[in-house]
Amino acid sequence: MEAGFSVYILLLVAGCWLLVAGCRLKIDTMKSFRDLEIYQKAFNLAIRVHHMTMTLPKYEMYEQGSQVRRSSKSIKDNIAEGYGRRRYKMEFIRYLIFAQASCDESMSQLDLINILHFEQHPIDELISEYEGLGKQINNFIQYVEDNWRT
DSSP states (O other), X not given: OHHHHHHHHHHHHHHHHHHHHHHHHHHHXXXXXXXXXXXXXXXXXXXXXXXXXXXXXXXXXXXXXXXXXXXXXXXXXHHHHHHHTTTSHHHHHHHXXXXXXXXXXXXXXXXHHHHHHOSSSOOHHHHHHHHHHHHHHHHHHHHHHHHXXX
C-alpha cells in the first residue's frame, strides 16, 4: 500500500510540476502585449468602432461617436499599460480591471448608438463581440490572479 501511495504522490507532484511549467512556458513565450489575444481583439474592435462611428451623422460624430471611440481605444491601451507593469501582479490586475470597465462602457455606448442610429442595420454583432471580449478579459484577470508570478 505504501509503494502505491508513493507512486501516487510522485505522479501528483510530477503533474503539478508540468502544470506550473506549462503556465510558465505560456508566460515566457509572451514577448509583448501584442502577443495577448485580448489585446489583439481589443485593437481590431477599436478599429471597427472607429470606422463605424465615421458613418454617424456629423452631430453624433463628435458626441456619442467620440465617446465610444475613446472608450474602445482605452481597452487596448489599458491592456498594454498593464502588461508593461506585469512585474507587479496587482498593478497588472488593476489595469486589466480598467480595461474591463472600458469594455463595459463601450458596450453601453454601442447599445445607445445601435438604438438611435442603426435600427435598419443593427450593430448587434459588434456589441456581441465586445461581450465576448469582456468575458475574455475577465478570464484573463482570473488567470493572472491565480497563476501570475512576480
